[in-house]
Amino acid sequence: MSASMKMITSICEGTSYKEMCARSLESAAKNSSATAKDYLLAAIHATVEEVKKGLEATGKVSVNKEADRSSHLAVEECKNFLDSALDSLNDTITSVMDSTTHTLEERAHELLSWVTAVHALHTTCLEFITNPEIKSAVENGINNATQLAHNAVNIIADLPEILSLFGLSNNDESSPSPSPSPSRRRLLLTDDGFPTWFSxxxxxxxxxxxxxxxxxxxxxxxxxxxxxxxxxxxxANIANIKPNVVVAKDGSGNFKRISEAIAAYPANNNGRFIIYVKAGVYDEQVIIDKKKPxxxxxxxxxxxxxxxxxxxxxxxxxxxxxxxxxxxxxxxxxxxxxxxxxxxxxxxxxxxxxxxxxxxxxxxxxxxxxxxxxxxxxxxxxxxxxxxxxxxxxxxxxxxxxxxxxxxxxxxxxxxxxxxxxxxxxxxxxxxxxxxxxxxxxxxxxxxxxxxxxxxxxxxxxxxxxxxxxxxxxxxxxxxxxxxxxxxxxxxxxxxxxxxxxxxxxxxxxxxxxxxxxxxxxxxxxxxxxxxxxxxxxxxxxxxxxxxxxxxxx
Known part of the structure; x- marks a missing residue:
């Protein structure tokens, strides 16, 4: 086999859908000087394209809203999940692009979490649909994307081994220091009880x-x-905090409903948006959409x-x-x-x-x-x-x-x-x-x-x-x-x-x-x-x- 084919075979060895994995890496294999980063990006880009196709196919699934409201809502929720999956993949691409080859392993735990979420959103999408005919139509539309997401999880989980294929082992002075498997969830608290990723x-x-x-x-x-x-x-006593908006049932705040306060989230907001909700019973369905971080x-x-x-x-x-x-x-x-x-x-x-x-x-x-x-x-x-x-x-x-x-x-x-x-x-x-x-x-x-x-x-x-x-x-x-x-x-x-x-x-x-x-x-x-x-x-x-x-x- 050529060097590029050997590389594809080695990278795809740990995946469950090897033929699809090989096809997803072909664009990188054509470049004789491709790096581990190039192969990783090829796998993620291929997943993005299939998720887009899956989203388009799901949009074409016909459901009579009046006759089968439950299936209609399930398909709409499925579209929402696939859209969120695209966001996670785009975040992954940005993170990989911003990394040097030597810092990829340091970001592996974050990349793994994002791509794992993509696969989870696909499987959850199908679990919401109970109508067999509609479920089959959606499943056929997203099947390739689901399999590529599955492959991407395994590729990122095996990133240390893949880096070693390019001569970047943990024993190299230029590579990251030894670290635990990126498949483990990582969370650390400071002495004041908050995650260290809090500012x-x-x-x-x-x-x-x-x-x-x-x-x-x-x-x-x-x-x-x-x-x-x-x-x-x-x-905790947080009386000294100055909120951006206040919600109060009695009308003493800016809004009477939490949903109204969330709707007031400013466009292109930078920094923390603080909402204080005064004591009261708020009987409402609240959704913080992804555009309000x-x-x-x-x-x-x-x-x-x-x-x-x-x-x-x-x-x-x-x-x-x-x-x-x-x-x-x-x-x-x-x-x-x-x-x-x-x-x-x-x-x-x-x-x-x-x-x-x-x-x-x-x-x-x-x-x-x-x-x-x-x-x-x-x-x-x-x-x-x-x-x-x-x-x-x-x-x-x-x-x-x-x-x-x-x-x-x-x-x-x-x-x-x-x-x-x-x-x-x-x-x-x-x-x-x-x-x-x-x-x-x-x-x-x-x-x-x-x-x-x-x-x-x-x-x-x-x-x-x-x-x-x-x-x-x-x-x-x-x-x-x-x-x-x-x-x-x-x-x-x-x-x-x-x-x-x-x-x-x-x-x-x-x-x-x-x-x-x-x-x-x-x-x-x-x-x-x-x-x-x-x-x-x-x-x-x-x-x-x-x-x-x-x-x-x-």
């Missing part, structure tokens, strides 16, 4: 947490759980500033969600997001996010089934409260929930509870869910019958689901087998369910269902370190340069 101004804006993780003194709100302890959540929204505290609704899947545009964020850099603090459809509402989301670098503090997410949807991309939640019944923490993003209370509610008769449902699609993708230093317990209504209703730590939404419970406190109602299989699927055979350092009477690891969940295990400290905040963002490579203290341990 100094953002950390000052949000206020500092005390050692108890509850924030500086301010409004108190007690969680509705049964454990005999005072689980008070403190909302860097919004900071804060309220008067959990149980005081409440965004609510009773939306059920299939009955509204963005079918079931009370509050949706699609923008980069969204931050919120001191708010309650609620879906009041009840357990009979089935899929009824209180909060959904598919924006990158999203962080929420001191917030409550209240619902039953599918309460909290970490849809795609990187997300961080600290000192929050999440309520629900079935699969109530679910998604395909890269989510870390830390120092939070997970409150399980009473489901409908003959139902069970599953706390998590991760949907990681690709083994080498960046998706996964980590619960770190969280407290898991029943609410007051479930408590008396907590042993009669089966409650599991989670179940795998997809074959490559990744869920990690680290140093969490598990109450006595957690089933000893720990996890439940997904009905009519074989996901339990390949998913990864890990535990480390958990405590409490529900921590019965000697009785976990390791027969069905063959990859479940209590991981070692060395392996657990891969899921700690420090390694999730390659903090050992760049954190010392930020000037912030290091907190990399378990």
């Amino acid at each position: 100094a101004a953002d950390r000052k804006l949000l206020g500092k947490h005390n050692k108890g993780g509850g924030g500086s003194k301010g409004n108190k709100n007690k969680n509705n759980d049964h454990n005999g302890k005072d689980n008070t959540v403190y909302v 860097n919004i900071f929204m804060y309220g008067d505290g959990i149980g005081k500033t409440i965004v609510t609704g009773n939306r059920i899947a299939g009955k509204n545009l963005d079918p079931s969600t009370t509050f949706s964020n699609e923008a980069f850099g969204f931050i919120a603090r001191g708010m309650t997001f609620r879906n009041e459809a009840g357990p009979q509402g089935h899929r009824a989301v209180a909060f959904r996010s598919k924006g990158d670098k999203v962080a929420l503090f001191d917030c409550s997410f209240e619902g039953n089934q599918d309460t909290f949807y970490y849809q795609v991309l990187r997300q961080f939640y600290r000192n929050c409260v999440i309520y629900g019944t079935i699969d109530f923490i679910f998604g395909k993003g890269d989510a870390v929930i830390q120092d939070s209370d997970i409150i399980v509610r009473k489901p409908m008769p003959n139902q069970f509870n599953t706390i998590t449902a991760d949907g990681k699609d690709i083994e080498k993708g960046s998706n996964g869910l980590v619960l770190h230093h969280c407290r898991i317990r029943p609410d007051n209504y479930l408590y008396p019958v907590r042993f009669d209703i089966k409650t599991y730590l989670g179940r795998p939404w997809s074959a490559n689901a990744l869920t990690v419970f680290m140093k969490c406190e598990l109450a006595d109602f957690i089933r000893p087998e720990g996890f439940r299989v997904w009905d009519n699927a074989q996901n339990h055979k390949t998913c990864q369910m890990f535990e480390f350092g958990n405590t409490g009477p529900g921590n019965k690891t000697d009785r976990r269902d390791s027969k069905n969940f063959s990859h479940w295990r209590v991981i070692s400290p060395e392996e657990a370190a891969k899921y700690t905040p420090g390694q999730f963002i390659m903090g050992h490579d760049w954190l010392p340069q930020t000037g912030f203290p290091n907190r990399l341990g378990l």
Whole structure:
């Protein structure tokens, strides 16, 4: 084989759709002096072109809006997902173009997250469509794009090996220093409790947490759980912040509705756009679209500033969600997001996010089934409260929930509870869910019958689901087998369910269902370190340069 064909064969070796991979790299192979960067760009550009074709094909799918409203909404949502996928790919191209070959590996974790989101958006698009004929038409239109996105994830995940093909190994003085696999999610906190990718101004804006993780003194709100302890959540005193707009039900602000405040986001805004939502119950569906990045929204505290609704899947545009964020850099603090459809509402989301670098503090997410949807991309939640019944923490993003209370509610008769449902699609993708230093317990209504209703730590939404419970406190109602299989699927055979350092009477690891969940295990400290905040963002490579203290341990 020619040198270029050998290069294509080597790069495509780790992909699942090798013939399509080879065709996508042909443009780079024609250039005898092509670099690793050129091959990577060729793979991404090919994916972009197929996503555009998929978007065009989906637009041609005919759905009678009046006769089949559910399918019409699903197809419209599918178009939205594909459009978001294009944004992620364009961000990836820009990042690769701005990189030198030697800095590509340093950006690999970010590139992997973006491209993994592209594939996740494609698969989620199809999951929304229930009409077989319409689903088949959309699937045929986006099939090539889905496969190329799958290939791109594997190529970026194998970037260190690909760089070595070009003589750029980690042993070279000109190459990046050794780093963990880019397929691991990376998130690091500074000592004041915020991700290190927050600017100094953002950390000052949000206020500092005390050692108890509850924030500086301010409004108190007690969680509705049964454990005999005072689980008070403190909302930081942010009285000195000057918001851009104020929302107030009583008319004392600029607007009476949150949606109106978001609509006031100025064109070509630079910097943080701050929205203060005064105490009150705001019964409205809120959507922050992708063209409104860097919004900071804060309220008067959990149980005081409440965004609510009773939306059920299939009955509204963005079918079931009370509050949706699609923008980069969204931050919120001191708010309650609620879906009041009840357990009979089935899929009824209180909060959904598919924006990158999203962080929420001191917030409550209240619902039953599918309460909290970490849809795609990187997300961080600290000192929050999440309520629900079935699969109530679910998604395909890269989510870390830390120092939070997970409150399980009473489901409908003959139902069970599953706390998590991760949907990681690709083994080498960046998706996964980590619960770190969280407290898991029943609410007051479930408590008396907590042993009669089966409650599991989670179940795998997809074959490559990744869920990690680290140093969490598990109450006595957690089933000893720990996890439940997904009905009519074989996901339990390949998913990864890990535990480390958990405590409490529900921590019965000697009785976990390791027969069905063959990859479940209590991981070692060395392996657990891969899921700690420090390694999730390659903090050992760049954190010392930020000037912030290091907190990399378990």
